[in-house]
Amino acid sequence: MQLLLVEDELEIQGFLKQSLTDAGYEVDAAKDGRTAVQFAAGKKYDVLVVDLGLPDQDGIDLILQLRRSGVSSPVLILSARRSVDDRVKGLEQGGDDYLTKPFALAELLARLRSLLRRNLAASEDATRLRVLDLELDFIRRRASRGGEVLNLSPQEFVLLEYLCRHAGRVVTRSMLLAEVWGMRIQPDTNVVDVHIYRLRGKVDTEGREPLIKTLRGIGYVLKDR
């Protein structure tokens, strides 16, 4: 996976490049908009990580400029601004995503995978989805494990669906809040965890192999192997 990282703070650029490389990306790092445009002209990247506060130009303008020159890969925006301004929201509708600094590395990696997957277009069957012995039927809104129907509430079904669509990948709490509940909040209580515990109580019943794993301090992952 080719990744273009545009970040002017060299310290941040340094550890991002290291951990992204560790995660299996081939990373080119640019420290300003001009260098980024040069990189983008020479190579096709699968995904871009762009910081909004660049020394020579605004990150949004850079993204728009890249889009105009034919770069259609998804962009993950890093922002040090607190409130996300409307222009970022406008971009987000184009399949991009944003993270506010500081962020967890796991969150960044999870969102990158999510972006790349989103970009692969809907290759799954639109009516049903299988992960190991777990099967989701989207028409009847019903989930079953090993042929046995699980008694899920509509909310739990949506939650499980999101986990299954990201099977094998880490999903963070804020990703779940944003995608399942549609809100960007950071509750200082364990509201999301309780939902997962409940879902786990129904999916990973006794005698079955546990599918939903908790990664402490990071999030959750649904095993697919």
Place this chain on the structure above:
Amino acid sequence: MSSKTANPVMHSAAWRISLWATLAFAIGTMLVFTMLHRFVANDIQRRSDAWLSGEVEVLGDVAVRTPKDRLYGRVVREVAELASKEVPNKLRSNGNENDSVFFLQAEDDGPLKLWVGAGDGTQNLAAIRARKVVSDVPYDLKVNGFKHPFRVASVRLEDGSHIYLGLSERDELRVLRNMRERFLGIWLLIVLFGFSIVFYATRRMLNYVREITEAASRIGQSDLSSRVPTNNRNDEVGHLALTLNHMLDRIESSMHQLHTITDSLAHDLRSPLTAIRGKLEIALSGDVKVEHGEPIVSAIDELDRLTEFLNTSLDVAEAKADALRISRTEVDLDELVRVMIGLYEPCMSEKGLRVQLRSAGSVKVLADEALLHRVIANLLDNELKHLPASCTVSLQLRASEEVATLIVEDDGPGFDVEIGRQMFEQRVKGRDSKGHGLGLAFVEAVVRAHGGSVTASNRPEGGAQLSITWPLDTRENAEAPHSLTLVNR
């Protein structure tokens, strides 16, 4: 704005101003006319008096000089008739008979000696005698059978008889009446015309003022970047618009400055925080023994708390300065609260808390949805953290004509009494609270930035109550079916 009153025009300032201006103008012109009228009336009287005095003198002379024979009556009558033809101010005589002038000669108590004029003169003599007072200056005399009074001058002859010369005031009064009628007609026209001009002018001016007011209030509610219309006028109202715009420029620039400061502060703090957090995470991902990893994890936790604190306190600071960036969309509070309760309910029941919602259906407001999410999450987080088990949190949502009200109450220990009025201040928190003391300050700041208000109190039956009122989206009043829904699991 006064569209609720029956007749908006009658209640407008333009109407009142033109009414008063017209009234002052009308009274003024009326006074001037009264003075003129008086002057003209006096002048006419003076002229007729002079004529009367002169003529009666001449007649007296003639009467004295003419021998008292058979011809006496004829001579005097000729002279009197001649004189009556030169009457001043005379407009026309109706018919042949001259009724505007009379001449009579009589003893003090004898019969009529000589009479020239309309009728037989007895009424005139009776009226003169009834007056009793004899004066040398002309006086007004009302005679029975005549519509208009006479102006009479007299002269005493040597034989003791008097000669009276009377001049009807008919023509004089007619001149004055004509003058009054014409004046009144013109006066009415001028007053009406003046009223309409003043009304039109002030209405135009005040309409412009109203445009400015409306634009200014629009700006106050939404964006600071637009300006009131100036129309390139150079009068007081034009200056008002310009001054308003200058003020808005300054407000916008200080707002912009505040944003720049908070943004750069946020940026300057966030970059090192990001770097520290990233390095800690990398350190953690290496081969670290559990006992060495634990401090790193807790350092990351502390960092996250610091970040959250930084975010919220900057938000509160901006909101307190009315500079919170709000992007309003139509939000259904009912739906939003239900989703939030759906998110928090499992966690609450895990802690032994019950949640119930009473709502009368959809309540639409114009608000920033993301901020609303954080407000409700803050309130529910508060309940989660502070309520002991087996308490009930109840939320009520209702809408009146202008406001939506959300009441969050519980039957727990209630607010710390010591906090009292400073509940919504930053950094104020209960004694046992582990939070950073910004939650309620943030709630209050966001609600206030949307034009609403928050009140907090302890219920008399125990427990805390927080009431949020929110201005409704008045453009369309959503239907409010009065059903009662209970979410109580």
